[in-house]
Each structure stands twice: as C-alpha cells, then as structure tokens.
Amino acid sequence: MFKKCSIFLILISLVVVFALPCQTLAANPGVVIDGEELSFLENPPAVVNDRILVPMWVIFEAFDMQVEWDWYSETAIAKKDGLVIRVTVGQREAFVNDEEIPLDVAARIMQGRTMVPLRFIGDAIGADVKWDSSANKAIITSPEVIEEQQLQADTSTKIYFFPVSNGESALIQMPGRNHVLIDAGGVEDGAKLVKYLQALKVDDIELLIATHPDNEHTGGINEVINNFKVEKVIDSGYVHDVWLDKAFQRMLDEVSIPREEDNQQTLSFENASIRFITGKEKWSNPLDDDAKHNPDDYSVVCMLEVDGIKALFTGDASQRLERWLTNRDVKANILKAANHGSSSSSHFTFLNNVKPEATIITPGNENRNGYPHLDTLNRVENMDSKVYRTDLQGIITVTIEEGKYQISTEK
Template sequence: MPRKILLILIVFAIIFALIPIKVHAAGITVTINGQNVVFEQKPIVKDNTTLVPMRAFFEALGAKVDWDWRTKTVTAVRDGISIQLVIGQKIAKINGENYELAVAPQVIDGYTYVPLRFVGEALGDEVVYDNGHIIINSIFSISNITSEKDLYILIKNALENTEEEITFTPGDSYNSLIRKDNSSDEIFSRISDIVELVLSHHPEVGYIKEWTVSVNSYNNVIKKISVKFGYIYPRSEVKKMKDEVNTKAKEIIEQIIKPGMSDIDKAKAIHDYIIKNTKYDYENWLNNTIPPESYTAYGVLIKGMGVCQGYTAAFNLLAQLAGIDSLGVSGTGLNYGVPMPHAWNMVRIDGKISYIDVTWDDPVPDQGDNVIYGYFNITEEQLAKDHSWDKEKFSGKYFDYK
C-alpha cells in the first residue's frame, strides 16, 4: 500500500476514534407512581438497555444520592437498600452483594447515566415496559419488617382500617426466617400463617374472605412482599358496617359498665349482655347457609345473630373498649364427643390468663335472659377437658402485640 494512502487511512481512523459513539435516544416516556416524569437529559437506549440521568432518576424514586468523584462511584440509599454503581464498570452492589449489569453506568454528554431497570428493581420497584412507555410503581413508603411482631401489627392495623393491600420489605433477620428452605411456597405459607393468626386473635377486624400474597425479588433477594385482602362485601360497605358496630359497642359499654367495677365484673357484664341479646344462628349452621355477617361482631351486636366467631369478635370489641385484654382463640370443641371447629376468648385480668366461651354459655335454642356460667373465667386445665387449641399460637405474649 502506498505510504500516502496509509497515512490518510490512519488520519481517518484517528478522527473516527475521537468522534463519540452515538447511542439511540428513543422517544421514551417514564411514569413513576402515576406521574409523568420529564428528565432534562432524555433517556437513552444502548445495547437494548434504557439508561437515564443518574441524579434526576434516583431523586424521582425517593432515594438519597451520593457521588464520589475520586472513585467515580454513585451510591443511592432508600428504605435500607443501598446501591453502588461505578462509572464504566459492569459490577454493581446491592447491600454489599455483587450483581452484573448488561450495560455499565457511563458519562454521556457530560451527564452520568445509569441502567433504569436495574436501579428500579434493585430498589424493589415494579418496572413495566409498554411500547416505549416505562411505568414504575415505587414503594419507598412501605414498611420495613424486622420481626413477626412487626408484620402482625402491620396486618392488624391494615384490617382495622379496611385497607385493600399492604406492602413491606423484610429486614435481613426476618428475611432469613420466612424463607428457611429458600422456596416461594414457604414464604407464602409463613405470611399466610401470620394473617390467619391475626384473624383468629382479632376476629373483630376480620371482615375478609380471602387474601393473596405476592413476592417481588431480584437475583434471589426479596425486595418487597404484598398482601392483598378480599372483603366479604365491597370495602365501602364494610367500612359502614364497622362504623355502625363501633358506635353500637360504645353505647353498650356506657350502658353496662358502671364506675368502680372490677375487670372481672366488666367481663361478666359483657358476657351477659351478649348472651341476653344474641341468638345462635343455629338454623343456618344446620343448613350450612351461614351468612358472612354471622361471623362478625356486626352480626352479633347489630343483628343479634351469630356463630362462635361472631360471639368471640363481639366480646373482643366490647372488652377492648372496657379496658380488658382479650384475644380470640381458634381450635376445636367436643360436640357430642366429636371435635368441631370452634372459637372462644382468652382474657388477661389482674395479670392472670383465663378463658371465656360465650357461645357455649348461650343456651340453644335461645332461652332469653337465661345465662350459663360454665365457661366463664375458667382455667386452661378446665377448658382443655372439651376444647383443643395450639397453645403456642394462642399464648399470652400476643396480648402485647399492639
């Protein structure tokens, strides 16, 4: 090759090397939590990976951002999740663990760009691509759960407020507890066990018929868990039912609780009121046609009709208003020698735990004001003669899960 031609080719090669490689700047739109987000520096697609301006994106997601110019490291923190990205490197860190990136963070036209999907999912957010439109559902306001007690209280409060869904991030200690065998089924089972426990302890808040558990994870690390509740009636109707029964419960307490009463006298007054004003829903029980409200405090206190779960819920609600510690217990009771599903109350009075089964103290068929006290304020040993239950799930520690 002539020397002159070779020199020309070298010059062209040098010039080409100095020209920045253009990446595809697509007409991408981004929505975060239902709000359209417009970045001053437009999102860019490179090697089928969407890159976004670093600081603007992290701040839109509610993350705190730190930039170390000496190491060219970006650190973002939100809800206990820490992400570290280094310019030009395809290895990122999430809470100290290494993850490989498809495209490295890089400086383009003087601005630092980071991979959108990796960042969003690393924070536990949902990232959905839809024909050039990116939808991100951010969860930076969710609860961080570090123990069974935390989750128990979160679920209980959500049901008290008739919430449709809860979302939380499991802390490291609780994360390891709920996934001992590292399977999704185990996670679903453990979360469902807590929901069932709350509903058993607090039937007064349990106007739900079903729930679903979903898990969002990234590279085998759980980022968030959601529990969605399905109520027995539309939520607006359930809220009205709760308002009505809460108003009624307060009226009952004003009527039956007198100044100077001891806690045991208060418990007796509540026990007697429920029995005198409620009929066991025996016909529907026989025909297997029990309506949903018969399982609730609403059925007992408003309609005057219920089954054991409703009696238990009503006692819980009234006891709490009277300042008495009370929890529901689910187990079985012997019905003519045959174990049948049943519910009753465990109370803590003067520091001592005893049991009250209002349902079994209410004669069937109904006998008006006739009240039985065979299952009022009895010991565990006495109750265990014809009742069975998991004593670990229904232990005194749960009185303090508030």
C-alpha cells in the first residue's frame, strides 16, 4: 500500500547520495537548486565515503514531485508530469518510467534513512548537477531553468502555422520571448490552440491580430485571453455584426486589453518588424456596394520582416482586396495564402506581385469547404512556389535566422 508524502515524512526520511568519484569532500556540504540554497533543518547533508547524503524528500519537494513509499518492497516512488522514478532499497538498479537504469551505489537504509545516488536523480529528471569544490556545494539546475536558458539563447524567429479544425491561427515567436498571435481559429479550436501555445512555453502574448470578424479566425480568442496575458489587440475595425462586436469589446474591457485598428502602422521588435499594409481608409471609395458587407474585404494584411526575410499574412483577403494591394509593397519570401486556399483569392496578378518562394495554405483539419481549390493550387504552383498545407502536414514551422529561412513540418 502506498502512503502519501505527508504521512511518509513522519515515519521515514529519504536521503539522496551524490556520487563524486576521485574527490574528497569536506564536511557539511550544501545543495543549491536554481540559485537558492536548500534548508534541511533537522536532517542536514552529510558526507559518507565521499558521497553527499541529502534527504530525498527535500530534493523532490524542490522539484514539485509527489513522493510515495511502498513499505512492503521498501521502494520510494517519485512522480511528476508523467515521470515516475522508482528506487528500491538494496537493488543496484532503479526504474524511470519502467526503464531499468543501473546504479553506481545500491539504495540502502542508513540510520533509518533511505539513500540513492543523486546523479541518477538528476539524470532522471533532466537536471544539470555540478560540484563546486570551492564553495563545498552541489549546484543543481532544474530542467525548467535549463529550458528557459535555451530559449533565451535562441536568436531565431519562428512562425508556427497550427492545424486547427476549421480555421486558422499562426504564432510568431521572436527572440526575447516576444509573441504575436495572428487569429485563433474557431470556437471549437480554443482549447487545442491553448495546448499548442503552452507546449511552446508561451507566457505573454504581446500582440494578438484578429484579421477580420469570422468565427474561423476569432472564435478561439476567448480561450486565449482566459489562459494568457494579452497586451494588445489589433483588428480591422470593421463591424460585421454590431452585437458580436460589442461582445468582443466587452471581453477585452473585462481584462483591460487595449484595442486598435490597422492603419498602415509599423511595429518594431528586437530584430523584427510587422508592417500593416491595410487600413480602414482602403474602402473610402468602394468598388461596389458589396464591399460594405463582406468581412473578407476588410481583412488585416501585414508583413513580418526579419533580417531581410519577409512573410506576408493575408487573413481571408478577397479578390477585391488583392486588387487593392496590387500597387503596394507586398513582395515576400513566404505567403500565407488567403481564405484557406479558396479559388476566390490568390489570383495570378496578386501572386505575381508577391512572388512567394513558399506558400502556406491553412484549410483546417476538418476542411468542410474542400479547400484548397484546384484552381488555387495550379496558380500557386505555376509561380514555382512550394506549397505547404496544415491539413496534410500538421504544424508548419518557419525558422528565420541570419538572413535565411527553413521550413519544417510535423508530418
């Protein structure tokens, strides 16, 4: 029978052994995790045969692990996020998620305390363990801090195109942990999108761009706002449904998120810029009355530029909006095709202006409308632009660094 850690700690203290061959350790060593020295109270670290003995419960508590004890087999079990570590007294092997791992020193009970090699614990949880002889301390860096350090050291900019069910969403992740989310898929995609963002260690979203009022693009925004701090929203300013627009504004007001309209502004980041090509003035002289009623005509179109590499995001830009863009600076290395690859967009004249080397099409996994249309695929391929599709290839990742880009796919 397993006992929870709170009961177990009353009955027995677990101690970890830190094996340091070829070194003679001084007495009273310390242990530091992520820059903070641990306090051991009545069970301080000890040195036995050049091994540091540290109460295991202190170590596991520092890593937020749940500890259980099997009295019958004298086995300690530590768990966290699907990771299970099992160490049995007297055995020269331990188990990590059922994989047998040999131990330099068998787990043992000394003076009522269970001891296992700390090096094994560090390797099992993905921590970095070093010995500072001058300070007489074991220095441990947790896997979370290691991952954060790696993210901070990454100087590339990445664009992730997510395979949401029947809509579209893309994340721009820049050095310095700046995040820009363009659209959030449909209502049914919100929870899935949150998981994607959490897996990428997104904390704050500096900018959320809602290209136009369409459930396939903005339906998941509520879930995003409920799970992440969003600093600002930019949308087209077009009101297709007064009631829905007021509801959207109330949602932003409740969490004090400022809202702006696209107005051909340029936003600068650490090594990148986002230039909004569209603005509300584009239909001051509409071509026909229908322009007043089609949200696609008001899609936000913006250009990301990083180290000379350009990526054009078009929302659901219609053929009418593409014509308006004809004489604008829209040439780009990478094009996110408008309207999920519909034949109503991505016409030859527009494609000829963009001249994309790669085209990303986001039909949605459920693909209810049969996107992309064959006409669109033919036009893109005739431009010698390589096509990537989220419905066939899953998450599409564009990595930009030092004036070059690389595209990889999940499938």
